[in-house]
């Protein structure tokens with residue numbers, strides 16, 4: 321049984337117009353039939369361009385917003401009614417903006433202890449001891465509990481956010497772009513911290529990101545979203561070595577090269593993302609796809625198994641030419657350098673240098 325099972329999840333927002341009597345004139349299909357699973361101890365990365373619906377999907381999983389239809393099952397139980405309280409404790413979140421996600425009026429110790437209070441875990445003394453332990457776990461010092469968020473750097477604030485998420489011993493943490501607001505060197509420290517904590521506590525992550533270098537470092541499996549739908553899911557290694565969907569290929573090819581002599585080898589993804597209010601017929605990617613055929617405009621491709629662990633929504637997935645990786649197994653120099661930076665940050669951490 322999977323830890324999290326999301327089936328056919330949709331979130332549609334009605335668009336209304338009119339001053340006296342507002343009439344519905346359309347529907348924004350922010351998330352449109354998304355299904356995936358996350359196993360225990362696994363990281364599933366959800367990637368795609370801005371506006372593709374990945375953060376909305378995260379909010380639906382967390383039940384911060386109600387779905388239009390579809391189900392979320394956590395540890396075998398459908399999330400609704402009484403099961404929602406269990407979900408609130410066992411599924412936590414780390415937000416993108418470490419500045420906005422902490423209450424500036426609360427001391428760090430109070431911020432971290434708050435979820436334990438809400439869920440009635442321990443007494444004041446045991447919570448205080450747990451706060452000290454959590455601060456140490458995320459690389460901060462116990463005396464930091466007395467300080468306010470504005471006294472910390474961005475990376476330290478994100479560590480506080482992670483400590484708060486860990487406070488109630490969750491099974492799953494939804495990480496919504498947790499490092500994209502940080503400098504690259506700080507990103508490396510936070511990503512390595514998340515990986516260390518996963519090993520230590522057997523955590524599962526739903527990791528929302530648009531940076532493929534970070535995804536490559538963090539994920540076990542990757543799900544690629546386009547215009548509210550998943551177009552490819554695959555084990556990380558397979559997805560980076562041999563992406564099967566034209567959109568996944570475009571994302572990998574769009575990573576810029578730092579070397580001006582190699583910039584010509586990078587193909588930015590052309591065209592704008594169509595409106596989710598009026599998605600294209602057939603395959604939603606057909607307006608930007610270099611392989612488009614008449615069939616693509618007429619028929620919606622279903623997400624289907626094409627290899628062990630790989631599912632793709634493309635009519636032509638089996639007949640496309642092989643993906644020619646620009647560098648190594650699919651990542652550009654930028655990504656490769658970033659990975660080296662992560663490894664160096666990890667070595668420093670292992671030797672006690674923060």
Ligand code: SF4
Pocket residue numbers: 565566567603604605606607609610611612613616621633634635636637
């Ligand atoms: Fe491109 Fe057609 Fe595949 Fe869509 S179905 S991704 S338009 S080849």
